[in-house]
Amino acid sequence: MNTNKAIKIRIYPNVLEREFLNKTFGCCRLLWNQMLAERNEVYQQLKENSEALRAHKYKTEKEYKQDFKFMIEVDSKALQSTTRHLLEAFQKFFKGLKQARKVGYPNFKSKKHEQAYTTYNINNNIKIDFTKKRIKLPKIKTWIKYKDDRDFVEPIRHVTVSKTKSGKYYISILIDEELGITPLEVIHCDVIAAFDMSASEFLVGEGESYSNPRFYRSSEPKLKKLHRQVSRKKKGSQNRWKARLKLARLYEKIANQKRDWTHKTALKLANTYDAIILEDLNVKGMQQFNSGLAKSVSLDFSWHQFKNILKYKLEWRGKHYQEVDRFFPSSKLCSVCGYKNENLTLASREWTCTECDMHHHRDKNASTNIKIEGIHLLEEKGIKVIS
Ligand SMILES: [Zn+2]
Structure with missing residues (x-):
C-alpha cells in the first residue's frame, strides 16, 4: 500500500x-x-x-x-x-x-x-x-x-x-496514510466483531450495539414547517427563494451531523477491532421495510454509506472487512446447536430453540451466527483466526 x-x-x-x-x-x-x-x-x-x-x-x-x-x-x-x-x-x-x-x-x-x-x-x-x-x-x-x-x-x-x-x-x-501497512494474517477471535444490521438499532453485536441518532426524525417538525413555508410562498418570488434556502441549509446541517456520526462510529470500530463482519444487506427487504416508515426515518439509516466508510478505514489499517451473504439464514439458525427455525417470523424478536432449549434474542443470535460464518470466510481467504 x-x-x-x-x-x-x-x-x-x-x-x-x-x-x-x-x-x-x-x-x-x-x-x-x-x-x-x-x-x-x-x-x-x-x-x-x-x-x-x-x-x-x-x-x-x-x-x-x-x-x-x-x-x-x-x-x-x-x-x-x-x-x-x-x-x-x-x-x-x-x-x-x-x-x-x-x-x-x-x-x-x-x-x-x-x-x-x-x-x-x-x-x-x-x-x-x-x-x-x-x-x-x-x-x-x-x-x-x-x-x-x-x-x-x-x-x-x-x-x-x-x-x-x-x-x-x-x-x-x-x-x-498510515505507513507500511501489510494486511494482518493472524487475528485473535476476541478482536473480531460481527454485527447484524438491525432495523431497530442500526448495528447489533453480541456484546455491544450501536444505535444511530435519528437526526432526520428529530428534526422532522422543523423540516415540515419549512416545507410548508416554501409551498405557501408565491412561485418565483424572493420570499420563496429565501424559504428554500432555509430548508436547504437545514438538510445540509442534518446530513453533516449524520456524516459526522457515521465517520466517528466507523473510526471507533476500526480502531477497536482487527476484523469486522457485517451481513451483506438485503436491499430488497430493506426497501420493503422502508416503505412502511416515514421518509425521515429511512433517511436516518444509510447502511451502504456506513459500510463503505468502515471498509476503507479497516483496509487502511491493514485490517479486514468481511461480508456475509444476505441469503445466509443468520436469524433462523440457533447459534448454539445449529437448528434452523423455519417458523421464525419477522415479528418475533425473541425465540426459544426447540432442540436445545436455548432462549435467543433475535438480533444477538443473528450476530453470533454472522460471526461464525464470517470467521469461516476469513479462514477461506487464508487468514488464521486464533482463540
Ligand atoms: Zn439450539
Missing part, C-alpha cells in the same frame, strides 16, 4: 479567488527565476574556484521578500516550498553529475506553461467542507468551490494548486 495518497480535484474559483491564485503563481515563479538567475551568475563568476563556490552565501527568501514587497501578500508557505523545490532540483542535478546520470539543469519558469504552487497544512489552515463541496486555502478568506464526490477523513499533508494552459484550476491533495 502507498504511504500517502494524492487526490486531484477540479476547483472553480471566482474572479477574486482567481486573482489571488494567479498572484501566488506569479510570486512563486518570480522567486524561482530570481534565485535561479542568482545561482547561474555566481556559477559563472566562481566556476574556476570550487571552494569559493561552495562557500558562497546566496540571498535568502527573506531578502527576496524585502526586494519584492508584494510577495508578503501571498501565502508564505508557497514561497517556502518554491525555495525548497529549487534546492532539490539542484541537488538532483549535482547528484546526477556524480553518478554520470543525465539530470536536467533547473529551468526558468515561463508564464506560458502550467502554473503551480504547493502549500502546507499547518494548524488546519487547509480545510474541506465535503457537504458544501468547497475548500479553504491559507491566505484566501473565501472558500473555493470544487466538483468531486470523494470523501476522506485522513489528515491533509499538503496541496498543490495548479492552472492548466487552458485556464482550468485544480488542486492535488496529498493525504496521510
Whole structure:
C-alpha cells in the first residue's frame, strides 16, 4: 500500500479567488527565476574556484521578500516550498553529475506553461467542507468551490494548486496514510466483531450495539414547517427563494451531523477491532421495510454509506472487512446447536430453540451466527483466526 495518497480535484474559483491564485503563481515563479538567475551568475563568476563556490552565501527568501514587497501578500508557505523545490532540483542535478546520470539543469519558469504552487497544512489552515463541496486555502478568506464526490477523513499533508494552459484550476491533495501497512494474517477471535444490521438499532453485536441518532426524525417538525413555508410562498418570488434556502441549509446541517456520526462510529470500530463482519444487506427487504416508515426515518439509516466508510478505514489499517451473504439464514439458525427455525417470523424478536432449549434474542443470535460464518470466510481467504 502507498504511504500517502494524492487526490486531484477540479476547483472553480471566482474572479477574486482567481486573482489571488494567479498572484501566488506569479510570486512563486518570480522567486524561482530570481534565485535561479542568482545561482547561474555566481556559477559563472566562481566556476574556476570550487571552494569559493561552495562557500558562497546566496540571498535568502527573506531578502527576496524585502526586494519584492508584494510577495508578503501571498501565502508564505508557497514561497517556502518554491525555495525548497529549487534546492532539490539542484541537488538532483549535482547528484546526477556524480553518478554520470543525465539530470536536467533547473529551468526558468515561463508564464506560458502550467502554473503551480504547493502549500502546507499547518494548524488546519487547509480545510474541506465535503457537504458544501468547497475548500479553504491559507491566505484566501473565501472558500473555493470544487466538483468531486470523494470523501476522506485522513489528515491533509499538503496541496498543490495548479492552472492548466487552458485556464482550468485544480488542486492535488496529498493525504496521510498510515505507513507500511501489510494486511494482518493472524487475528485473535476476541478482536473480531460481527454485527447484524438491525432495523431497530442500526448495528447489533453480541456484546455491544450501536444505535444511530435519528437526526432526520428529530428534526422532522422543523423540516415540515419549512416545507410548508416554501409551498405557501408565491412561485418565483424572493420570499420563496429565501424559504428554500432555509430548508436547504437545514438538510445540509442534518446530513453533516449524520456524516459526522457515521465517520466517528466507523473510526471507533476500526480502531477497536482487527476484523469486522457485517451481513451483506438485503436491499430488497430493506426497501420493503422502508416503505412502511416515514421518509425521515429511512433517511436516518444509510447502511451502504456506513459500510463503505468502515471498509476503507479497516483496509487502511491493514485490517479486514468481511461480508456475509444476505441469503445466509443468520436469524433462523440457533447459534448454539445449529437448528434452523423455519417458523421464525419477522415479528418475533425473541425465540426459544426447540432442540436445545436455548432462549435467543433475535438480533444477538443473528450476530453470533454472522460471526461464525464470517470467521469461516476469513479462514477461506487464508487468514488464521486464533482463540
Ligand atoms: Zn439450539
